[in-house]
Amino acid sequence: MQSHVTGEPTVCPPSVQEVQRLAAAMPSDVTRALVVTQEGTGLRVSELLALRAGDVSTTFRTFNVSSQLSRTGERIATKTSESQRTVPMPQAVADVLDSLIGEGASPDALVFSTRGRPIRQNTYHVQFKAAAKRAGLRSSLSSHDLRHHYATTLLRAGMPPRRGRASARAFRRGAGRQDLRPLDAR
Numbered sequence: 001m002q003s004h005v006t007g008e009p010t011v012c013p014p015s016v017q018e019v020q021r022l023a024a025a026m027p028s029d030v031t032r033a034l035v036v037t038q039e040g041t042g043l044r045v046s047e048l049l050a051l052r053a054g055d056v057s058t059t060f061r062t063f064n065v066s067s068q069l070s071r072t073g074e075r076i077a078t079k080t081s082e083s084q085r086t087v088p089m090p091q092a093v094a095d096v097l098d099s100l101i102g103e104g105a106s107p108d109a110l111v112f113s114t115r116g117r118p119i120r121q122n123t124y125h126v127q128f129k130a131a132a133k134r135a136g137l138r139s140s141l142s143s144h145d146l147r148h149h150y151a152t153t154l155l156r157a158g159m160p161p162r163r164g165r166a167s168a169r170a171f172r173r174g175a176g177r178q179d180l181r182p183l184d185a186r
Contacts, residue, residue, distance in 0.1 A: 012145070023039075026131045032096075041093060044068065052110055052111065054107025056111060061091065062089065071121055
């Protein structure tokens with residue numbers, strides 16, 4: 001979809017019901033947890049895939065973003081120093097992560113892995129697209145749209161980015177973004 005004014009892509013985040021259908025169509029508990037966590041936190045896929053058990057506190061409902069997973073599966077620095085942050089998580093995400101991590105997990109164990117090996121971004125994107133198709137969702141839906149869903153949810157909850165510097169900083173920190181203007185306003 002494109003803006004009739006600028007010709008740039010129009011942001012069209014999925015609805016709560018669409019996210020639920022997508023999660024239900026994912027092929028495993030781990031990939032369902034990825035969808036729920038991205039939808040509830042707005043993290044980039046590369047940041048999610050680098051999360052270790054020691055980064056997550058389901059008790060305090062936060063996790064620390066300190067790295068990302070490269071396309072080749074290596075842990076590397078985040079996109080920017082501002083991307084290193086502590087992110088709050090809703091209870092639904094804490095519950096999913098609690099059951100996924102389990103007690104006694106090594107702090108260095110990846111949260112989202114299969115048999116101890118990291119899930120590659122490309123693998124997740126292929127599974128995401130296939131699940132979207134199974135769920136009857138639009139073919140243009142991507143995992144990045146879950147970040148837009150998160151930002152829209154925050155805005156609807158009263159966290160507009162233009163209500164003063166402190167709230168704008170908090171919003172950007174949660175979303176891991178600097179420029180929050182809609183694409184057609186840039």
